[in-house]
Amino acid sequence: MKRLLPIPIMLAMLLSASLTAAAFVPQAGLDWQVITTKHFIFYFDSATEQLARHVAGHAEAIHDRLTEELQITLSEKTHVIVMDEGDVFNGMATPTPRQKIVLYSTSDYAPGGEFGVSESAILDVFCHEYVHMLQMSYAPKGPAFLNRIIGWNLFIPNVALPMWSIEGLAVYQESLFSEAGRLNSSTWEMYIRADYLENQLLTLDQVWAGPYRWPYGNSYYLYGSFFTEYLADRFGRDKLAEFYHATAEDIPIVQFKSTFKKIYQHKFSDVVDDWYDFLAVKFEADKATITAAGLMEGQRLSHTGGITGYGVFAPDGSLYYSSYGIKTLPALRRTTPDYTSSIKVNNLRMSHMALSRDGKMLAFDMTGATPSSNFIDDLYTLNLENGKIQRLTTDLRAKDPSWSPDGTAIAFVRNSPPNYSLAILNVTDGTVRDLINSNESRQAFAPSWSPIDQRIAYARFESRAEGVRLYIFNVDNGTEQRLNSDLGRAGAGAGVVAEFDPVWSPDGRYIYYTADYTGVYNIYAHG
Numbered sequence: 001m002k003r004l005l006p007i008p009i010m011l012a013m014l015l016s017a018s019l020t021a022a023a024f025v026p027q028a029g030l031d032w033q034v035i036t037t038k039h040f041i042f043y044f045d046s047a048t049e050q051l052a053r054h055v056a057g058h059a060e061a062i063h064d065r066l067t068e069e070l071q072i073t074l075s076e077k078t079h080v081i082v083m084d085e086g087d088v089f090n091g092m093a094t095p096t097p098r099q100k101i102v103l104y105s106t107s108d109y110a111p112g113g114e115f116g117v118s119e120s121a122i123l124d125v126f127c128h129e130y131v132h133m134l135q136m137s138y139a140p141k142g143p144a145f146l147n148r149i150i151g152w153n154l155f156i157p158n159v160a161l162p163m164w165s166i167e168g169l170a171v172y173q174e175s176l177f178s179e180a181g182r183l184n185s186s187t188w189e190m191y192i193r194a195d196y197l198e199n200q201l202l203t204l205d206q207v208w209a210g211p212y213r214w215p216y217g218n219s220y221y222l223y224g225s226f227f228t229e230y231l232a233d234r235f236g237r238d239k240l241a242e243f244y245h246a247t248a249e250d251i252p253i254v255q256f257k258s259t260f261k262k263i264y265q266h267k268f269s270d271v272v273d274d275w276y277d278f279l280a281v282k283f284e285a286d287k288a289t290i291t292a293a294g295l296m297e298g299q300r301l302s303h304t305g306g307i308t309g310y311g312v313f314a315p316d317g318s319l320y321y322s323s324y325g326i327k328t329l330p331a332l333r334r335t336t337p338d339y340t341s342s343i344k345v346n347n348l349r350m351s352h353m354a355l356s357r358d359g360k361m362l363a364f365d366m367t368g369a370t371p372s373s374n375f376i377d378d379l380y381t382l383n384l385e386n387g388k389i390q391r392l393t394t395d396l397r398a399k400d401p402s403w404s405p406d407g408t409a410i411a412f413v414r415n416s417p418p419n420y421s422l423a424i425l426n427v428t429d430g431t432v433r434d435l436i437n438s439n440e441s442r443q444a445f446a447p448s449w450s451p452i453d454q455r456i457a458y459a460r461f462e463s464r465a466e467g468v469r470l471y472i473f474n475v476d477n478g479t480e481q482r483l484n485s486d487l488g489r490a491g492a493g494a495g496v497v498a499e500f501d502p503v504w505s506p507d508g509r510y511i512y513y514t515a516d517y518t519g520v521y522n523i524y525a526h527g
Contacts, residue, residue, distance in 0.1 A: 039063045039074070044082040051105045051418055052082040055126050062127050066173065071241040072134045074099060075144075080126070086375035087367060087397055087415050091125040093132035096153040101129045105417045114188050114218075116496060117443060117461040117468050118180035122418065127177045131170040135161075140249050158244060160253040162208045168224020169240065172232065175225070179464060179496050183225055186498070186516040191215060191222055196283045204272055214307070216326060230275045235264055290520060301339045304328065310351055315359040322350045332382075346387070351377075352400045356407050357451065360384055363392075363410055365399035379412060379425065392425060396432070402449045402456070411435075411447040411456050420444050422458060422473065435473060436480075446501050452508035457483070459500040467497040470513055470526075483511065483526055 033049065035042040035056045040063075044052035059080070067073050078099040085104045092102040103122055118124050136159045139147060143155035158166075175181025182188040195201045202211055207223045215222060232240055243263045250259045257268040264271065302308050306325020313319055317337045324330035330349035335342040350364040362382040367375050377399040379392040397415035404410070410425045414434075422436040422444040435456070436444055445459040445468070454475040461468045470483035484499065499515040510527035517524075 036077075040078050040080050042080045042082065045084075047084045048082040048105045048417075051103075051122055052080075054120065054418075055080070055082065055103065055122055058120075058123055059126065062123070062130060062177070065177070066127070066130055066134060069173065069176075069237065069241065070131070070134050071245065072138045074134065074137055078130070078133055084374065084417065087377045087399070088375055089121065089125070091129040093129040093136070095133060095137040095156055095159060098153065099133055099137055101126070101133060103129070114182050114185055114191075116178075116180035116185050116498065118178055119464055120418075121180065124174055124178045124180050128170045128174040131173045132166065135166060135169055135244055138244070138248050140245075143248075157248045157251065160251070161244075161247060162204075162224075162256065163210075163220040164204060164207045164224030164227070165256075166224075167220040168226075168228040169244070171221050171225035172228040172240075175229075182221065183229055184496075186519055186521055188222070188225075189519075190521065191218075192226055192279070193283050193286060196279055197287065201276065201279070212326065214305075214325070226279075227272070227275055230278060231264075231271070234271075234274075239263060286520070299339065301335060302333070302342065304331075304333065304342065310353050310364075312353050312355045312362070314355065320345070320353060320355065320362065322353065324349055345384075346382075348389075354401045354403050354410070356403050357405060358407070361403075361407070363401040363403060365401060365412075377415065379410065381427075392427065392430070398423075398425070400446055402447045404449050405451055405453070411449050411458075413444055413447065422447060422456070424475070435475070435478075448502045448504055448511075450504050450508050451506060457502035457504065457511050457513075459502065464496060468500055469497070470499045470502055470511070 031045050032043055033045065035044075035052065037056055037060055040056065040059050042052050042056045042059075076099060078101060080101045080103065082103045082105055088104060090104050094100045094102075103125060105122065115121070115124070137153060137156055138158055139153075139156050143157065146155045147153055171182050175183035178184075192201075202219060202223060204223060204227065207219045210217065211219050228240065243260065246259050246263050247256065250256075260268040260271075301311070301319050302321055302323065304323045306323050306328050308321060308323040311319050311321040314334070319335045319339065320332060321335075322330070322332055329347055331347055332345040332350050333342045334345055348366065350366055353362055353364040355362055360383065362384055363379060364382065365377050365379055367377050369375055376395050376397055378394060378396055379398045379401050381390045381392060382388075383390070392410070398412045399415070400413040402411045404424075408427055410427060412423060412425060413420050414423045414432075420443045421434060424433045424435060425431075426433070443461040445461075447456050447458040449456050456473045456475060458471060458473060459468050460471050471480050472483060473480040483502075497515065497517065499513055502511050502513040504511055505527075510525050512523060512525050514521050515524055516522075
Protein backbone atom coordinates (compact mmCIF):
# COMPACT_ATOMS: atom_id res chain seq x y z
CA MET A 1 0.00 0.00 0.00
CA LYS A 2 1.38 3.39 -0.98
CA ARG A 3 1.59 5.99 1.75
CA LEU A 4 1.43 9.71 1.13
CA LEU A 5 4.24 11.87 2.42
CA PRO A 6 3.36 13.95 5.49
CA ILE A 7 1.71 17.22 4.49
CA PRO A 8 4.49 19.46 5.94
CA ILE A 9 7.09 17.63 3.86
CA MET A 10 4.93 17.86 0.74
CA LEU A 11 4.47 21.60 1.28
CA ALA A 12 8.19 22.02 1.83
CA MET A 13 8.93 20.16 -1.40
CA LEU A 14 6.49 22.34 -3.34
CA LEU A 15 7.94 25.49 -1.79
CA SER A 16 11.43 24.27 -2.61
CA ALA A 17 10.52 23.66 -6.23
CA SER A 18 8.96 27.10 -6.64
CA LEU A 19 11.82 28.90 -4.92
CA THR A 20 14.38 26.96 -6.90
CA ALA A 21 12.68 27.86 -10.15
CA ALA A 22 12.55 31.51 -9.17
CA ALA A 23 16.18 31.46 -8.12
CA PHE A 24 17.47 30.24 -11.47
CA VAL A 25 15.14 31.76 -14.06
CA PRO A 26 17.36 34.25 -15.96
CA GLN A 27 16.18 37.76 -16.75
CA ALA A 28 13.61 37.84 -19.51
CA GLY A 29 14.84 38.91 -22.92
CA LEU A 30 18.43 37.85 -22.47
CA ASP A 31 20.03 35.09 -24.50
CA TRP A 32 21.26 32.87 -21.68
CA GLN A 33 23.69 30.02 -22.27
CA VAL A 34 24.91 27.23 -20.00
CA ILE A 35 28.25 25.50 -19.38
CA THR A 36 28.37 22.44 -17.14
CA THR A 37 31.50 21.18 -15.40
CA LYS A 38 31.87 18.36 -12.89
CA HIS A 39 30.82 20.46 -9.88
CA PHE A 40 29.28 23.62 -11.40
CA ILE A 41 26.63 24.88 -13.81
CA PHE A 42 27.45 28.30 -15.29
CA TYR A 43 24.77 30.65 -16.67
CA PHE A 44 25.75 33.62 -18.84
CA ASP A 45 24.69 35.76 -21.78
CA SER A 46 26.65 37.21 -24.69
CA ALA A 47 27.89 40.15 -22.59
CA THR A 48 29.43 37.91 -19.94
CA GLU A 49 30.43 34.89 -22.04
CA GLN A 50 34.17 35.66 -22.04
CA LEU A 51 34.36 35.95 -18.25
CA ALA A 52 32.04 32.99 -17.65
CA ARG A 53 34.14 30.69 -19.83
CA HIS A 54 37.26 31.98 -18.11
CA VAL A 55 35.91 31.15 -14.65
CA ALA A 56 34.53 27.80 -15.81
CA GLY A 57 37.97 26.88 -17.10
CA HIS A 58 39.50 27.37 -13.64
CA ALA A 59 36.56 26.41 -11.43
CA GLU A 60 37.43 22.75 -10.95
CA ALA A 61 41.00 23.55 -9.88
CA ILE A 62 39.63 26.04 -7.33
CA HIS A 63 37.11 23.43 -6.19
CA ASP A 64 39.85 20.82 -5.70
CA ARG A 65 42.04 23.19 -3.69
CA LEU A 66 39.25 24.44 -1.43
CA THR A 67 37.62 21.06 -0.81
CA GLU A 68 41.01 19.67 0.21
CA GLU A 69 41.64 22.71 2.41
CA LEU A 70 38.25 22.62 4.14
CA GLN A 71 37.61 18.87 3.89
CA ILE A 72 34.10 19.53 2.58
CA THR A 73 32.60 18.20 -0.65
CA LEU A 74 29.07 19.11 -1.70
CA SER A 75 26.78 16.43 -3.09
CA GLU A 76 25.10 18.72 -5.63
CA LYS A 77 26.47 21.04 -8.28
CA THR A 78 26.70 24.73 -7.51
CA HIS A 79 24.88 27.08 -9.89
CA VAL A 80 27.01 30.08 -10.93
CA ILE A 81 25.36 33.05 -12.64
CA VAL A 82 27.70 35.56 -14.30
CA MET A 83 25.87 38.86 -14.71
CA ASP A 84 26.73 42.32 -15.97
CA GLU A 85 25.11 44.49 -13.33
CA GLY A 86 27.23 47.58 -13.88
CA ASP A 87 30.42 48.99 -12.44
CA VAL A 88 30.25 47.58 -8.93
CA PHE A 89 32.60 44.63 -8.41
CA ASN A 90 31.09 42.02 -6.13
CA GLY A 91 29.73 38.53 -5.77
CA MET A 92 27.13 36.73 -3.70
CA ALA A 93 26.76 33.20 -2.35
CA THR A 94 23.37 31.77 -1.39
CA PRO A 95 23.30 28.23 0.06
CA THR A 96 19.50 27.94 0.05
CA PRO A 97 17.19 26.86 -1.55
CA ARG A 98 19.98 25.63 -3.82
CA GLN A 99 23.69 26.36 -3.93
CA LYS A 100 24.01 29.52 -6.00
CA ILE A 101 26.83 31.98 -6.64
CA VAL A 102 26.32 35.25 -8.51
CA LEU A 103 29.37 36.98 -10.01
CA TYR A 104 29.18 40.54 -11.31
CA SER A 105 31.37 41.06 -14.35
CA THR A 106 33.06 44.40 -13.99
CA SER A 107 36.80 44.87 -14.36
CA ASP A 108 39.59 44.72 -11.79
CA TYR A 109 39.93 46.39 -8.41
CA ALA A 110 41.52 49.83 -8.37
CA PRO A 111 45.00 49.98 -6.79
CA GLY A 112 45.37 51.23 -3.25
CA GLY A 113 42.10 49.77 -2.03
CA GLU A 114 41.36 46.81 0.19
CA PHE A 115 42.27 44.37 -2.58
CA GLY A 116 45.41 44.21 -4.63
CA VAL A 117 45.21 44.35 -8.41
CA SER A 118 44.90 40.86 -9.82
CA GLU A 119 45.60 39.03 -13.06
CA SER A 120 42.03 37.73 -12.78
CA ALA A 121 39.89 39.51 -10.21
CA ILE A 122 36.76 37.52 -11.01
CA LEU A 123 38.58 34.30 -10.06
CA ASP A 124 39.48 35.87 -6.71
CA VAL A 125 35.82 36.70 -6.10
CA PHE A 126 34.73 33.23 -7.20
CA CYS A 127 37.19 31.70 -4.74
CA HIS A 128 35.82 33.89 -1.92
CA GLU A 129 32.21 33.01 -2.68
CA TYR A 130 32.87 29.30 -3.06
CA VAL A 131 34.45 29.27 0.41
CA HIS A 132 31.12 30.63 1.66
CA MET A 133 29.29 27.92 -0.24
CA LEU A 134 31.38 25.11 1.24
CA GLN A 135 31.33 26.48 4.78
CA MET A 136 27.63 27.37 4.94
CA SER A 137 26.23 24.46 2.90
CA TYR A 138 28.01 21.77 4.91
CA ALA A 139 25.62 19.63 6.94
CA PRO A 140 26.39 16.53 9.04
CA LYS A 141 24.57 13.26 8.37
CA GLY A 142 21.29 13.99 10.15
CA PRO A 143 20.59 17.43 8.67
CA ALA A 144 21.95 16.28 5.30
CA PHE A 145 19.40 13.42 5.29
CA LEU A 146 16.55 15.85 6.01
CA ASN A 147 17.77 18.17 3.25
CA ARG A 148 17.67 15.29 0.76
CA ILE A 149 14.11 14.40 1.77
CA ILE A 150 12.92 17.99 1.46
CA GLY A 151 14.96 18.66 -1.66
CA TRP A 152 16.11 21.97 -0.24
CA ASN A 153 19.14 23.12 1.78
CA LEU A 154 17.09 24.02 4.83
CA PHE A 155 19.08 22.42 7.67
CA ILE A 156 22.53 23.99 7.31
CA PRO A 157 23.69 24.97 10.81
CA ASN A 158 26.76 26.97 9.76
CA VAL A 159 24.65 29.79 8.32
CA ALA A 160 24.18 30.80 11.99
CA LEU A 161 27.91 31.31 12.55
CA PRO A 162 29.07 34.80 13.56
CA MET A 163 29.42 36.91 10.44
CA TRP A 164 33.06 37.69 11.24
CA SER A 165 33.87 33.96 11.15
CA ILE A 166 32.08 33.46 7.81
CA GLU A 167 33.71 36.43 6.11
CA GLY A 168 37.01 35.94 7.93
CA LEU A 169 37.46 32.42 6.57
CA ALA A 170 36.61 33.54 3.02
CA VAL A 171 39.05 36.47 3.11
CA TYR A 172 41.75 34.21 4.55
CA GLN A 173 41.27 31.64 1.78
CA GLU A 174 41.08 34.30 -0.94
CA SER A 175 44.43 35.61 0.32
CA LEU A 176 46.02 32.16 0.12
CA PHE A 177 44.67 31.83 -3.41
CA SER A 178 45.81 35.20 -4.75
CA GLU A 179 48.26 37.98 -3.94
CA ALA A 180 45.34 40.32 -4.54
CA GLY A 181 43.58 38.91 -1.47
CA ARG A 182 42.93 41.44 1.26
CA LEU A 183 45.35 39.97 3.80
CA ASN A 184 48.13 40.71 1.30
CA SER A 185 47.06 44.36 0.97
CA SER A 186 48.93 47.22 2.65
CA THR A 187 45.63 49.08 2.93
CA TRP A 188 43.90 46.20 4.70
CA GLU A 189 46.62 45.99 7.34
CA MET A 190 46.60 49.78 7.65
CA TYR A 191 42.92 49.67 8.66
CA ILE A 192 43.43 47.44 11.69
CA ARG A 193 46.79 49.03 12.57
CA ALA A 194 45.08 52.43 12.67
CA ASP A 195 42.44 51.07 15.06
CA TYR A 196 45.22 49.83 17.34
CA LEU A 197 47.30 53.02 17.22
CA GLU A 198 44.21 55.12 17.96
CA ASN A 199 43.36 52.84 20.90
CA GLN A 200 40.00 51.82 19.48
CA LEU A 201 40.35 48.16 18.57
CA LEU A 202 36.94 46.53 18.55
CA THR A 203 36.28 43.42 20.58
CA LEU A 204 35.08 40.41 18.61
CA ASP A 205 31.78 40.67 20.50
CA GLN A 206 31.41 44.21 19.15
CA VAL A 207 32.25 42.98 15.67
CA TRP A 208 29.77 40.13 16.13
CA ALA A 209 27.00 42.63 16.90
CA GLY A 210 27.94 44.96 14.05
CA PRO A 211 29.73 48.23 14.95
CA TYR A 212 28.12 51.58 14.30
CA ARG A 213 31.33 53.26 13.22
CA TRP A 214 33.86 53.03 10.41
CA PRO A 215 34.58 50.55 8.87
CA TYR A 216 30.99 49.53 9.67
CA GLY A 217 30.04 46.18 8.07
CA ASN A 218 33.55 45.80 6.72
CA SER A 219 34.60 45.04 10.30
CA TYR A 220 33.35 41.46 9.81
CA TYR A 221 35.85 40.99 7.00
CA LEU A 222 38.68 42.96 8.62
CA TYR A 223 38.75 41.55 12.14
CA GLY A 224 37.53 38.13 11.05
CA SER A 225 40.29 37.68 8.47
CA PHE A 226 43.14 38.73 10.77
CA PHE A 227 41.85 36.54 13.60
CA THR A 228 41.42 33.59 11.23
CA GLU A 229 44.97 34.09 9.98
CA TYR A 230 46.19 34.10 13.59
CA LEU A 231 44.35 30.84 14.32
CA ALA A 232 45.81 29.19 11.22
CA ASP A 233 49.35 30.35 11.99
CA ARG A 234 49.18 29.32 15.65
CA PHE A 235 47.21 26.06 15.52
CA GLY A 236 47.53 24.98 11.89
CA ARG A 237 45.24 25.41 8.89
CA ASP A 238 43.79 21.92 9.36
CA LYS A 239 42.20 23.06 12.62
CA LEU A 240 40.04 25.54 10.71
CA ALA A 241 38.42 22.69 8.80
CA GLU A 242 38.03 20.63 11.97
CA PHE A 243 36.43 23.55 13.78
CA TYR A 244 33.84 24.32 11.11
CA HIS A 245 32.92 20.65 10.86
CA ALA A 246 32.33 20.70 14.61
CA THR A 247 30.22 23.88 14.58
CA ALA A 248 27.85 22.20 12.12
CA GLU A 249 27.47 19.30 14.57
CA ASP A 250 26.56 21.73 17.36
CA ILE A 251 24.37 24.84 17.43
CA PRO A 252 26.74 27.59 16.22
CA ILE A 253 24.94 30.61 17.62
CA VAL A 254 24.66 28.99 21.09
CA GLN A 255 27.66 26.66 21.34
CA PHE A 256 30.27 28.57 19.34
CA LYS A 257 32.63 29.23 22.26
CA SER A 258 32.29 25.75 23.78
CA THR A 259 32.91 24.19 20.36
CA PHE A 260 35.96 26.41 20.00
CA LYS A 261 37.38 25.13 23.30
CA LYS A 262 36.69 21.52 22.31
CA ILE A 263 38.68 21.85 19.07
CA TYR A 264 41.44 24.28 20.03
CA GLN A 265 41.84 23.16 23.67
CA HIS A 266 41.81 26.78 24.80
CA LYS A 267 39.07 29.12 25.91
CA PHE A 268 37.90 31.41 23.14
CA SER A 269 38.39 34.52 25.29
CA ASP A 270 41.98 33.52 26.13
CA VAL A 271 42.90 33.02 22.47
CA VAL A 272 41.31 36.34 21.56
CA ASP A 273 43.36 38.04 24.29
CA ASP A 274 46.50 36.36 22.95
CA TRP A 275 45.63 37.66 19.47
CA TYR A 276 45.29 41.22 20.73
CA ASP A 277 48.68 40.88 22.45
CA PHE A 278 50.12 39.62 19.16
CA LEU A 279 48.71 42.64 17.31
CA ALA A 280 50.14 44.99 19.93
CA VAL A 281 53.65 43.56 19.55
CA LYS A 282 53.46 43.71 15.76
CA PHE A 283 52.07 47.22 15.48
CA GLU A 284 54.35 48.67 18.15
CA ALA A 285 57.27 47.29 16.13
CA ASP A 286 55.82 48.89 12.98
CA LYS A 287 55.45 52.18 14.82
CA ALA A 288 59.05 52.06 16.06
CA THR A 289 60.38 51.32 12.58
CA ILE A 290 58.39 54.11 10.96
CA THR A 291 59.28 56.60 13.68
CA ALA A 292 62.98 55.76 13.43
CA ALA A 293 62.88 56.35 9.67
CA GLY A 294 61.49 59.84 10.24
CA LEU A 295 57.76 60.17 10.76
CA MET A 296 56.09 63.04 8.90
CA GLU A 297 52.43 63.85 9.48
CA GLY A 298 50.37 66.25 7.43
CA GLN A 299 47.75 68.79 8.43
CA ARG A 300 44.21 67.55 8.82
CA LEU A 301 42.00 69.30 6.27
CA SER A 302 38.52 67.84 6.86
CA HIS A 303 36.48 67.16 9.99
CA THR A 304 33.23 65.67 8.70
CA GLY A 305 33.94 62.03 9.55
CA GLY A 306 32.52 59.08 7.63
CA ILE A 307 34.27 58.24 4.37
CA THR A 308 36.06 61.30 3.03
CA GLY A 309 38.19 61.63 -0.08
CA TYR A 310 38.63 62.60 -3.74
CA GLY A 311 39.95 66.03 -2.76
CA VAL A 312 41.00 68.70 -5.27
CA PHE A 313 42.46 72.12 -4.49
CA ALA A 314 40.90 75.34 -5.79
CA PRO A 315 43.09 78.24 -6.98
CA ASP A 316 42.65 80.03 -3.63
CA GLY A 317 43.95 76.97 -1.72
CA SER A 318 40.58 75.75 -0.46
CA LEU A 319 39.70 72.09 -0.89
CA TYR A 320 36.72 70.43 -2.55
CA TYR A 321 36.08 66.92 -1.26
CA SER A 322 33.39 64.24 -1.12
CA SER A 323 32.07 62.75 2.11
CA TYR A 324 29.41 60.30 3.20
CA GLY A 325 28.69 57.84 5.98
CA ILE A 326 25.98 56.06 7.95
CA LYS A 327 25.33 59.16 10.04
CA THR A 328 25.66 61.74 7.26
CA LEU A 329 24.17 62.28 3.82
CA PRO A 330 26.50 62.28 0.81
CA ALA A 331 27.87 65.74 0.12
CA LEU A 332 30.36 67.72 -1.89
CA ARG A 333 32.02 70.13 0.53
CA ARG A 334 34.46 73.03 0.26
CA THR A 335 36.80 74.06 3.04
CA THR A 336 37.86 77.57 3.86
CA PRO A 337 41.42 78.41 2.68
CA ASP A 338 42.70 77.93 6.25
CA TYR A 339 40.86 74.55 6.53
CA THR A 340 39.22 75.45 9.84
CA SER A 341 35.70 74.84 8.53
CA SER A 342 33.79 73.70 5.45
CA ILE A 343 30.49 74.35 3.71
CA LYS A 344 28.23 72.00 1.77
CA VAL A 345 28.11 72.60 -1.98
CA ASN A 346 25.51 69.93 -2.83
CA ASN A 347 24.28 66.49 -1.75
CA LEU A 348 25.74 64.44 -4.59
CA ARG A 349 27.97 61.44 -3.95
CA MET A 350 30.81 62.32 -6.30
CA SER A 351 33.95 60.32 -6.97
CA HIS A 352 37.31 61.02 -8.65
CA MET A 353 36.99 64.77 -9.11
CA ALA A 354 39.14 67.03 -11.29
CA LEU A 355 39.14 70.84 -11.34
CA SER A 356 39.65 72.79 -14.56
CA ARG A 357 42.71 75.08 -14.68
CA ASP A 358 40.59 78.21 -14.25
CA GLY A 359 38.85 76.72 -11.20
CA LYS A 360 35.36 77.12 -12.68
CA MET A 361 34.41 73.57 -13.75
CA LEU A 362 34.56 70.43 -11.65
CA ALA A 363 34.58 67.15 -13.60
CA PHE A 364 33.58 64.03 -11.69
CA ASP A 365 32.26 60.52 -12.12
CA MET A 366 29.07 59.29 -10.53
CA THR A 367 27.21 55.99 -10.52
CA GLY A 368 23.67 56.04 -11.86
CA ALA A 369 20.98 53.46 -12.59
CA THR A 370 20.12 52.52 -16.18
CA PRO A 371 16.65 51.40 -17.41
CA SER A 372 17.80 47.78 -16.98
CA SER A 373 18.70 48.50 -13.32
CA ASN A 374 22.43 48.31 -13.96
CA PHE A 375 24.65 50.76 -12.08
CA ILE A 376 26.94 52.52 -14.53
CA ASP A 377 29.66 55.14 -14.00
CA ASP A 378 29.52 58.22 -16.21
CA LEU A 379 31.24 61.60 -16.41
CA TYR A 380 29.66 64.92 -15.42
CA THR A 381 30.71 68.52 -14.89
CA LEU A 382 29.60 70.94 -12.19
CA ASN A 383 29.74 74.66 -12.99
CA LEU A 384 30.97 76.10 -9.70
CA GLU A 385 29.74 79.59 -10.58
CA ASN A 386 26.07 78.75 -11.18
CA GLY A 387 25.74 75.21 -9.74
CA LYS A 388 24.56 73.65 -13.01
CA ILE A 389 25.43 70.00 -13.70
CA GLN A 390 26.01 68.71 -17.23
CA ARG A 391 26.17 65.04 -18.12
CA LEU A 392 29.06 64.33 -20.49
CA THR A 393 28.62 60.60 -21.15
CA THR A 394 25.74 58.12 -21.09
CA ASP A 395 26.31 54.44 -20.26
CA LEU A 396 29.98 54.78 -21.25
CA ARG A 397 31.23 53.18 -18.01
CA ALA A 398 33.66 56.07 -17.58
CA LYS A 399 35.47 57.25 -14.45
CA ASP A 400 38.65 58.96 -13.16
CA PRO A 401 38.46 62.24 -15.15
CA SER A 402 41.44 64.58 -15.64
CA TRP A 403 41.32 67.87 -17.59
CA SER A 404 43.65 68.75 -20.46
CA PRO A 405 45.63 71.99 -19.99
CA ASP A 406 43.33 73.96 -22.33
CA GLY A 407 40.10 72.52 -20.89
CA THR A 408 38.88 71.08 -24.20
CA ALA A 409 39.35 67.39 -23.34
CA ILE A 410 39.19 65.00 -20.41
CA ALA A 411 41.31 61.88 -19.97
CA PHE A 412 39.43 59.07 -18.27
CA VAL A 413 39.29 55.34 -17.62
CA ARG A 414 36.74 53.22 -19.47
CA ASN A 415 35.44 49.98 -18.00
CA SER A 416 35.30 47.32 -20.73
CA PRO A 417 35.06 44.07 -18.75
CA PRO A 418 37.38 42.44 -18.01
CA ASN A 419 39.69 45.43 -18.51
CA TYR A 420 40.05 49.13 -17.75
CA SER A 421 41.43 51.14 -20.67
CA LEU A 422 42.58 54.75 -21.12
CA ALA A 423 40.66 57.20 -23.34
CA ILE A 424 40.08 60.92 -24.04
CA LEU A 425 36.71 62.69 -24.26
CA ASN A 426 36.36 65.81 -26.42
CA VAL A 427 34.24 68.05 -24.19
CA THR A 428 32.91 70.12 -27.11
CA ASP A 429 31.54 67.41 -29.41
CA GLY A 430 31.47 64.37 -27.09
CA THR A 431 33.70 62.18 -29.27
CA VAL A 432 35.89 59.58 -27.57
CA ARG A 433 39.40 58.58 -28.59
CA ASP A 434 40.96 55.43 -27.15
CA LEU A 435 44.58 55.83 -26.08
CA ILE A 436 45.38 52.43 -24.63
CA ASN A 437 43.19 49.41 -25.27
CA SER A 438 43.90 47.04 -22.43
CA ASN A 439 44.03 43.33 -23.14
CA GLU A 440 44.35 40.14 -21.15
CA SER A 441 45.51 41.18 -17.65
CA ARG A 442 46.51 44.79 -18.47
CA GLN A 443 44.60 47.46 -16.56
CA ALA A 444 44.81 51.27 -16.64
CA PHE A 445 43.93 53.49 -13.67
CA ALA A 446 43.97 57.07 -12.39
CA PRO A 447 45.07 59.28 -15.33
CA SER A 448 46.52 62.69 -14.52
CA TRP A 449 47.08 65.17 -17.37
CA SER A 450 50.14 67.41 -17.18
CA PRO A 451 49.21 71.09 -16.69
CA ILE A 452 51.75 72.24 -19.30
CA ASP A 453 51.81 69.71 -22.16
CA GLN A 454 50.30 66.55 -23.66
CA ARG A 455 51.69 64.00 -21.22
CA ILE A 456 49.34 61.86 -19.12
CA ALA A 457 50.60 60.01 -16.05
CA TYR A 458 48.61 56.92 -15.15
CA ALA A 459 48.88 53.68 -13.16
CA ARG A 460 49.08 50.40 -15.06
CA PHE A 461 48.91 46.76 -14.07
CA GLU A 462 50.58 44.41 -16.54
CA SER A 463 51.43 41.32 -14.52
CA ARG A 464 51.81 40.10 -10.97
CA ALA A 465 55.59 40.22 -11.34
CA GLU A 466 55.55 43.92 -12.26
CA GLY A 467 52.73 45.02 -9.98
CA VAL A 468 51.02 48.40 -10.43
CA ARG A 469 53.43 50.91 -11.95
CA LEU A 470 53.23 54.51 -13.11
CA TYR A 471 53.63 55.28 -16.81
CA ILE A 472 53.74 58.49 -18.84
CA PHE A 473 51.73 58.49 -22.08
CA ASN A 474 52.44 61.16 -24.70
CA VAL A 475 49.18 62.10 -26.45
CA ASP A 476 51.02 63.79 -29.35
CA ASN A 477 53.02 60.79 -30.54
CA GLY A 478 51.45 57.81 -28.73
CA THR A 479 54.66 56.78 -26.94
CA GLU A 480 54.91 55.84 -23.28
CA GLN A 481 57.55 55.06 -20.70
CA ARG A 482 57.62 53.70 -17.18
CA LEU A 483 58.24 56.30 -14.48
CA ASN A 484 60.30 54.31 -11.96
CA SER A 485 62.10 51.39 -13.53
CA ASP A 486 64.38 50.62 -10.58
CA LEU A 487 62.12 50.89 -7.52
CA GLY A 488 60.61 47.83 -5.86
CA ARG A 489 59.22 46.65 -2.55
CA ALA A 490 61.83 46.67 0.22
CA GLY A 491 62.88 43.20 1.34
CA ALA A 492 63.10 39.98 -0.63
CA GLY A 493 59.77 38.40 -1.47
CA ALA A 494 57.91 41.19 0.28
CA GLY A 495 55.02 41.32 -2.17
CA VAL A 496 53.76 43.20 -5.19
CA VAL A 497 54.44 46.94 -5.48
CA ALA A 498 51.60 49.40 -6.04
CA GLU A 499 52.23 52.94 -7.37
CA PHE A 500 49.09 54.95 -8.10
CA ASP A 501 47.15 58.24 -7.91
CA PRO A 502 49.71 60.45 -9.71
CA VAL A 503 49.27 64.23 -9.39
CA TRP A 504 51.35 66.84 -11.25
CA SER A 505 52.77 69.91 -9.55
CA PRO A 506 51.32 73.17 -11.00
CA ASP A 507 54.51 73.84 -12.99
CA GLY A 508 54.61 70.28 -14.39
CA ARG A 509 58.07 69.56 -12.93
CA TYR A 510 57.08 66.91 -10.39
CA ILE A 511 54.68 64.00 -10.14
CA TYR A 512 53.45 63.19 -6.65
CA TYR A 513 52.05 59.72 -6.08
CA THR A 514 51.29 57.04 -3.51
CA ALA A 515 53.28 53.80 -3.19
CA ASP A 516 53.81 51.00 -0.69
CA TYR A 517 57.52 50.32 -1.24
CA THR A 518 57.94 49.61 2.49
CA GLY A 519 54.62 47.84 3.03
CA VAL A 520 53.15 51.10 4.38
CA TYR A 521 51.71 53.65 1.96
CA ASN A 522 53.54 56.97 1.68
CA ILE A 523 53.59 59.93 -0.70
CA TYR A 524 56.55 60.21 -3.07
CA ALA A 525 57.72 62.76 -5.63
CA HIS A 526 59.35 62.14 -9.00
CA GLY A 527 60.98 64.92 -10.95
